[in-house]
Amino acid sequence: MSCLKQTGESAPAHGAGDFNAYEVMQPRVPEPTPPERRNGARVKSADVPPSGVYLPNNNVLAPHMRSPEYVQLSTAAAMTLGIMPGRMHRCECTRCLNLLLTYPEGCRANCAYCGLARHREAERDYADRNFIRVDWPAVPVEQIIEIVARDGAGSPFHRMCISMITHPRSDADTVAVLRAWTRRIDPASIPVSILSNPTTMEREDVVRLKELGADIFTVALDAATPAIFDRTRGKGVQSPHKWSKYWEILHVAREVFGPQKFGAHIIIGMGETEFEALELVQQLVDLGGHSHMFCFFPEKGSLMDHLPATPRDQWRRVQLARYLIDYAAVRIEQMRFDERGRVIDYGVAPEMLERIIAEGVAFRTSGCPGKFRDDISACDRPYGDSPPSDIASFPFAPNRTDLRRIRRQLRIPVVREDS
Numbered sequence: 001m002s003c004l005k006q007t008g009e010s011a012p013a014h015g016a017g018d019f020n021a022y023e024v025m026q027p028r029v030p031e032p033t034p035p036e037r038r039n040g041a042r043v044k045s046a047d048v049p050p051s052g053v054y055l056p057n058n059n060v061l062a063p064h065m066r067s068p069e070y071v072q073l074s075t076a077a078a079m080t081l082g083i084m085p086g087r088m089h090r091c092e093c094t095r096c097l098n099l100l101l102t103y104p105e106g107c108r109a110n111c112a113y114c115g116l117a118r119h120r121e122a123e124r125d126y127a128d129r130n131f132i133r134v135d136w137p138a139v140p141v142e143q144i145i146e147i148v149a150r151d152g153a154g155s156p157f158h159r160m161c162i163s164m165i166t167h168p169r170s171d172a173d174t175v176a177v178l179r180a181w182t183r184r185i186d187p188a189s190i191p192v193s194i195l196s197n198p199t200t201m202e203r204e205d206v207v208r209l210k211e212l213g214a215d216i217f218t219v220a221l222d223a224a225t226p227a228i229f230d231r232t233r234g235k236g237v238q239s240p241h242k243w244s245k246y247w248e249i250l251h252v253a254r255e256v257f258g259p260q261k262f263g264a265h266i267i268i269g270m271g272e273t274e275f276e277a278l279e280l281v282q283q284l285v286d287l288g289g290h291s292h293m294f295c296f297f298p299e300k301g302s303l304m305d306h307l308p309a310t311p312r313d314q315w316r317r318v319q320l321a322r323y324l325i326d327y328a329a330v331r332i333e334q335m336r337f338d339e340r341g342r343v344i345d346y347g348v349a350p351e352m353l354e355r356i357i358a359e360g361v362a363f364r365t366s367g368c369p370g371k372f373r374d375d376i377s378a379c380d381r382p383y384g385d386s387p388p389s390d391i392a393s394f395p396f397a398p399n400r401t402d403l404r405r406i407r408r409q410l411r412i413p414v415v416r417e418d419s
C-alpha cells in the first residue's frame, strides 16, 4: 500500500507556529466585577425603552431589551436582511439567519474564549459585546420574521438557528422564539437549528423543541477534551458548565432528533492535539452525528485574547481530516499521527486526497447543511474565526488562488512512501 507523508521542517516546541500546545493556551483568571456593574445593573437602572434596531456602540447606553421580544443577530445576517448597511468581502449574503437570545444580564457563563462571557460586564453592556469577531445588533423578533415572511420563497436564508446563552430564561424563550417563527414561516422551507445550552436543559426541553419543529440540535462542546473544557468553560474560569452535562444532553439529542440531526461544535487550537480533536470527530460520527468546527481566534476582550490564533497548518490538517471522517467514510484508525499528535498520513490514496483538496469543500465553514449539498453548511459565518486577509473557514468556495495557499498551509504537496 502507499501512504502520504507531509513534507516540511519539524515543528517548534510549543504553540509558536505549528500547533497550539496545552501548556501555552492557559486563559487569564477573570477579575471580579464591581457590584454596580453586575447582572446588567447599569442597563436595568437606566431602563431606556428600546425602539427598533439597536446597533452596538459602546458610547451609547444599551436600552433595556430582552428575549423573547428581542434577539441579537450576526452582522452578516443583519446585512442580508437589509437591517444594516454594508458589504461583506467576497460574500453576497449569508445563508444562515443566526439569532442569539439577549438579556441585560447577558450570558451568566464565563467561557474563556467568548466575547459574551460574564466577566465582560465590568467593561461593556451585554448588547455591545462582540462575539465571534463581529458585532451583533439587537432587533425585535417580529421585525425579523416580518422580513423573512415577506421574502417568502425568495428568501436568501437556507436555515435559521437560535443560539441559547446561559440564562435562567433561555429555555422558555427559545421555545417562544421558535413558536413565533413557525407561526409565520414553514420550517420545511427554512429549517431551524438549535444551538443549545445544556447546562440549563433537561430531556423534556429537547423533546419540546423537536415537537415544535426544530430540525437539528447541536451542543457547543467547544473544548475537545474534559481538561480543556474545565479550564475554559468550567471551574477554571468560575463558569458553571460541566463536560458530563453536555454529553448527557448530546445523547438525549441523538435519541430525540435521530441520525444526522444532531452535532457538536469543536474549537480547534485551544490546547488539544490533532489526534484528540479527530478522535472526538470520529466518536460523533460513530454516534450518527456531525462535528462543526471553529478555528480558535483570540476574541478581543475575552480571557484568551492574549493567546495565539490557531496556526494555519494545524487548522488545515484538522479541517481536511475531519472532512474525510465526516463525509468520506475514512476512519481515524486509517490515519497516522506523529509523537505530538499531528496528522502525518490521512489514510487515503493520493488521488483521492488530491481530489478532495482540489474540490475545496473541506475548507469551507462547517455547520448545519443548507440547500446546496449535505456537506456544504448553510451556516457560513463569514469571518467568524479569522480576518478576511487570512481566512480560516471559507464562507464561499475557495478559488484557485485560495487553494494554492491552502496547499502551502497544509504543507502539501506530499511525498509518496511505499510500505
Ligand code: SF4
Binding pocket: 107, 108, 109, 110, 111, 114, 115, 116, 117, 118, 164, 165, 166
Ligand atoms: S455559554 Fe456560550 S455565550 Fe455564554 S460565555 Fe459560554 S460560549 Fe459564550
